[in-house]
Amino acid sequence: MNSISAFVAALGDIPHTTDAAEVRLRSRDNFAVSPLLRQALAGKAADLVVAPRDRVEVVRVIQAAVRHKVPLVPRGGGTANYGQSVPMAGGALLDLRGLSGIVWQRPGAARLRSGTRMDLLDEELRSSGWEVRIHPSTRRQSTVAGFIAGGSGGMGSAAFGMLRDAGNVTALELLSIEAEPRVVELRGRDVGLAHHAYGTNGIITEVELPLAPAWPWREVVLAFPDYARAIRFAVQLAKEAGILKKLISVQEWPAPAMMRALGGLVPEGLTAVFAMLAEPTRAAADDLVAEFDGRALSDDAEGENPFGAPLYEFSYGHGLRQIQKSHPRTTVLQGMFPAEGLVATLERVRARLGHLGPMRTEVFLSEGEVVGMGSPYFPFAGAEEMADCVRVMQEAGAQIANSHATGLRGVGIKSIGPREIAFKRDMDPHDLLNPGQMDLGDAIASVSTLPASGWRFRRDA
Numbered sequence: 001m002n003s004i005s006a007f008v009a010a011l012g013d014i015p016h017t018t019d020a021a022e023v024r025l026r027s028r029d030n031f032a033v034s035p036l037l038r039q040a041l042a043g044k045a046a047d048l049v050v051a052p053r054d055r056v057e058v059v060r061v062i063q064a065a066v067r068h069k070v071p072l073v074p075r076g077g078g079t080a081n082y083g084q085s086v087p088m089a090g091g092a093l094l095d096l097r098g099l100s101g102i103v104w105q106r107p108g109a110a111r112l113r114s115g116t117r118m119d120l121l122d123e124e125l126r127s128s129g130w131e132v133r134i135h136p137s138t139r140r141q142s143t144v145a146g147f148i149a150g151g152s153g154g155m156g157s158a159a160f161g162m163l164r165d166a167g168n169v170t171a172l173e174l175l176s177i178e179a180e181p182r183v184v185e186l187r188g189r190d191v192g193l194a195h196h197a198y199g200t201n202g203i204i205t206e207v208e209l210p211l212a213p214a215w216p217w218r219e220v221v222l223a224f225p226d227y228a229r230a231i232r233f234a235v236q237l238a239k240e241a242g243i244l245k246k247l248i249s250v251q252e253w254p255a256p257a258m259m260r261a262l263g264g265l266v267p268e269g270l271t272a273v274f275a276m277l278a279e280p281t282r283a284a285a286d287d288l289v290a291e292f293d294g295r296a297l298s299d300d301a302e303g304e305n306p307f308g309a310p311l312y313e314f315s316y317g318h319g320l321r322q323i324q325k326s327h328p329r330t331t332v333l334q335g336m337f338p339a340e341g342l343v344a345t346l347e348r349v350r351a352r353l354g355h356l357g358p359m360r361t362e363v364f365l366s367e368g369e370v371v372g373m374g375s376p377y378f379p380f381a382g383a384e385e386m387a388d389c390v391r392v393m394q395e396a397g398a399q400i401a402n403s404h405a406t407g408l409r410g411v412g413i414k415s416i417g418p419r420e421i422a423f424k425r426d427m428d429p430h431d432l433l434n435p436g437q438m439d440l441g442d443a444i445a446s447v448s449t450l451p452a453s454g455w456r457f458r459r460d461a
């Protein structure tokens, strides 16, 4: 019996499938948004999918994997876009959506099972007047642990900062990958060890989060005469602490026209700002909009707009997805624009790359400062041309994560130092968690040739 057959036999009544077609299909995540990752990850698949129903079954799966040396790849909603949840060396894809629900809730805090879907979680929390502080634009598919292990920020970051910022994740409970799995609880800054680690240093079973008051949110589409005024408005809105917001996303013309679902809402030549504003302070934004020569084109209660999807599904990674529906060759880079000289840096990038396509910029907080994230939307014309864009953005002052590479070091959002390496070795001594995803060497391991710098944060210094 080979190790996979022995592992399958050891699973007993834990739900699993070895059906090749199904396993192949479920081994993909959303890496296809990148033309380079489509090539790099073609054919990578698990040998089987296992779907434990509770933590006890997760422990049994880990024990079987250790005994038979079978790689494990934790998986939530499978929405990751750098191939984070694609099995690099086969093994078992561990579908953790069965670990769902609220463990406990008290005012302003909740402890959740890791596979809880983010939209269902908010639905439940809102009945008591609370919601999660930050959710990704994939809220309707992604799980709370998948977001923490694979994502970085999103709706709510305009008020609370990125997931990595102090206070945004209170605690994580993880299981180590050993014959007798240990339950490890990370709190405070230690949470950062497992955040954005792509499931390579333990299986998250529970997540403790601070909550925010659940305001009624307005989805507002604003229009400005040009990108310069739109981005200045966006930065000022981010600074206005009295105006409660969840999303500020600047989409230069013709990006709004390329998003067909908007139905031609934005007049020709105007730059759109998609904003989610709390209803009680919504009107307070009007004077600011006027100051930058803008106007509101639509203003709907959350979930009631006429675009067929929530407004946040036109921002962050979803902006590209909307555009790819009619312009499939369009791609983007993952640029981070630091607070210092923010507008000037963005304008330098626009001046040098604007001929390729319109700028997309999310504006939010990182460690208390207003920063930007995005790049132009541009047609993919090969890895070399893309590398040129990276260089231009870096010269202009942007930091670039490599959204066209896979592997923790290749993407470069998380820095990996001695603490991270020691934690990985402690939690996964047999290197069974998606081997190949976390390179313990010093070199930048990348499947593509893009000269990305990674993102640098103050706390890494």
Ligand SMILES: Cc1cc2nc3c(=O)[nH]c(=O)nc-3n(C[C@H](O)[C@H](O)[C@H](O)COP(=O)(O)OP(=O)(O)OC[C@H]3O[C@@H](n4cnc5c(N)ncnc54)[C@H](O)[C@@H]3O)c2cc1C
Pocket (backbone or CB within 6 Å): 029, 030, 033, 073, 074, 075, 076, 077, 078, 079, 080, 081, 084, 085, 096, 114, 115, 135, 136, 137, 138, 141, 142, 143, 144, 145, 146, 147, 148, 149, 150, 151, 152, 153, 154, 155, 197, 198, 199, 200, 202, 203, 204, 205, 316, 317, 318, 321
């Ligand atoms: C169109 C689009 C838009 C996106 N928008 C955003 C955005 O706004 N903000 C953002 O931050 N990201 C965004 N992403 C990336 C991705 O959606 C987020 O990372 C998402 O929250 C992942 O959640 P998931 O449940 O789908 O995780 P998965 O894709 O299943 O997994 C993500 C990573 O987490 C690991 N993982 C999953 N569950 C566990 C667990 N229990 N224990 C340990 N590791 C685990 C996986 O191994 C994988 O490495 C976007 C992606 C796409 C394709």
